[in-house]
Amino acid sequence: MSGRKPPLDDVRIVELGVGLATPFAARLLGDLGAEVLKVETPEGDPTRSTAPYYRADDGDERSALFEYLNYNKWGVALDPGTDRGVLDDLLSTADVLLIGDDIAQSATWGIDVGELHTAHPDLVIETLTPFGTTGPKAHWKATDLVLQAASGLLSFSGTAERTPLKRGLRQSTYQAGLTAAYAAEAAVVAARQHGGTVIDISMAECITSELVMTVPEYTFLGAVSARRPGVVDPLSGDPLPAGDGYVSAQVNSLTPISVFADFIGDRRLAEPQYETSEGRATRAAAVGEIFRSALEKEQPREFFERASARGLLAGFVQRADQLLDCPHLEAREVFRTMPGTLDGRPWRMPATTVSLSHTGASVRRDAPLLGEHTEDFVSRPKAGAL
Incomplete structure (x- = not known):
């Protein structure tokens, strides 16, 4: 100051x-x-x-x-x-x-x-x-x-x-x-x-x-936003089990699914049925299991920090006690x-x-x-x- x-x-x-x-x-x-x-x-x-x-x-x-x-x-x-x-x-x-x-x-x-x-x-x-x-x-x-x-x-x-x-x-x-x-x-x-x-x-x-999205979608597309379907692509930001908590991961045109397959060390994720969002949505349970087995010994924060260092779009869910000890907030x-x-x-x-x-x-x-x-x-x- x-x-x-x-x-x-x-x-x-x-x-x-x-x-x-x-x-x-x-x-x-x-x-x-x-x-x-x-x-x-x-x-x-x-x-x-x-x-x-x-x-x-x-x-x-x-x-x-x-x-x-x-x-x-x-x-x-x-x-x-x-x-x-x-x-x-x-x-x-x-x-x-x-x-x-x-x-x-x-x-x-x-x-x-x-x-x-x-x-x-x-x-x-x-x-x-x-x-x-x-x-x-x-x-x-x-x-x-x-x-x-x-x-x-x-x-x-x-x-x-x-x-x-x-x-x-x-x-x-x-x-x-x-x-x-x-x-x-x-x-x-x-x-x-x-x-x-x-x-x-x-x-x-x-x-x-x-x-912020609902009004423009209706104005320009005539689309009425609604609640999400019950099954969605797990790699669109939904929580995925890891260690004693949850992480999130998102794929896009710059970060294809194969990059995350290499990152978590499980080539099953790179199989053809998981290449599209629709394919991952219909196999959401299988995607979640791949992450769970690959990350069961890794803590969510460790996953997030490793992913961030690689420039991947990822996050993790913090409990209240973890927020109090969060290095970033500190x-x-x-x-x-x-x-x-x-x-x-x-x-x-x-x-x-x-x-x-x-x-x-x-x-x-x-x-x-x-x-x-x-x-x-x-x-x-x-x-x-x-």
Whole structure:
């Protein structure tokens, strides 16, 4: 690092967020140096009560998920019924207001977005809701499963003989948070030249943006994407057994099947029936057995490293414990040791979201306690003094 100020050093964010997407967006901006004020009601963000819990250095149990979503923030607690004037004071010095994850947040704080934009014309106001703040679905609630289905993603997710397969964890909310973060960055640049704006983000539409092949295929070919057939070419990237885990391998015009046959040391793979994708698909079990027998004593990472050294298109599936010890992620300093202990042991989470040539992103402070910095910001509204 050169010692330069982080890129968003002079930007203040006010977050009125509960859930995952809005707090994650605000945290990403905080990672890049923005001063983020997490404003909560006296009851606090419900995520504070979400498992798993870690034991803090002072002995208290706290949510590990809340910690991940809310480090690099200052904590302010206000009563929506009596402290609306205080909130307006904070907004008068802010660059961005983030509201979400549902439309009820605006009602909780008595905010009319149009009126607020008129009162604070230089402020970027960004809302994150499942289906946007207008239209017939504006007041609908949604889980991650609902968002993935509404986006169109499930129309081609999984295999044809099964029901649609939801992507793991809660990826919709993190995708929406990422979208909100970079939209806010662009809006701040524009606001300093042309004034503030209102950004209405639909979380479902954020997921629709992942249909990078589905839409062009229909537009240019008239083809409707569907879930994959139950039997596919194992050398199109599907997991193949190796050692105590799984690897993947892909053939193409530059890497014919014979190259992989030589690489794994089993010339059976070069037999004519395996030359085409169709031939391999109809003999998927046999291809998997060839790899299993050739690689049963080789660990997946070793296979991947050898294949990469040869310039082959290959990969391997890492377990959670392997990710924590991954040399590549270690070199990029992705993981950070978090405060306290989890299940009696030190714990780490991915914290470095981006590496920049001059400044990078950093973790400057742990997630705040409820209202921890209220007095500081209510009495000192100017950004950047702490």
